Amino acid sequence: GDSVTQTEGLVTLTEGLPVMLNCTYQSTYSPFLFWYVQHLNEAPKLLLKSFTDNKRPEHQGFHATLHKSSSSFHLQKSSAQLSDSALYYCALRTGFASALTFGSGTKVIPCLP
């Protein structure tokens, strides 16, 4: 069946340094991949999405490239900000399915000195 794996449950960020969140998926048909962000006590919101192999959508400094060969859609930001602290979900939809399947989420918190 279709599934999404986010290996890190928790990632710490340091302001000004890069941050990367991993996402891999299993898909039986054409995959559509999404990253959603959920700030504390808010609803999830779309961050970016892709369904084209090797294209790199960007939003708010974040980018992710869909690599169908490795079934990956990792999220990256070259210079993190404290306001990026949130819960990040990778999500998958395949073919004509209506269900959007979410990964287990990665919580991003600031690395305090």
Place this chain on the structure above:
Amino acid sequence: DPKIIQKPKYLVAVTGSEKILICEQYLGHNAMYWYRQSAKKPLEFMFSYSYQKLMDNQTASSRFQPQSSKKNHLDLQITALKPDDSATYFCASSPRDWGPETLYFGSGTRLTVL
């Protein structure tokens, strides 16, 4: 103004009772969904509707019954409530129910079952 309205924001119920969670969307979307978020299962798909027809149901229990009285309404009736049903229930919508469509989420109903 919120485009997806969920009511109530907070709900406390006793075990065995029945509750209805309300959702209305004013985005003109044709597809609506229910998701559940708890500590055990972060964002779990429950139901999807398109043009008021059930498209997918991944909820094992028949205690959860979606109800669509109008195209922009999708309520969720939960019967025989159990403490395990405690979660935040999110309603969402999208222009259509497949492909690269973005889901827009409401602010959620936080249900606590005692």
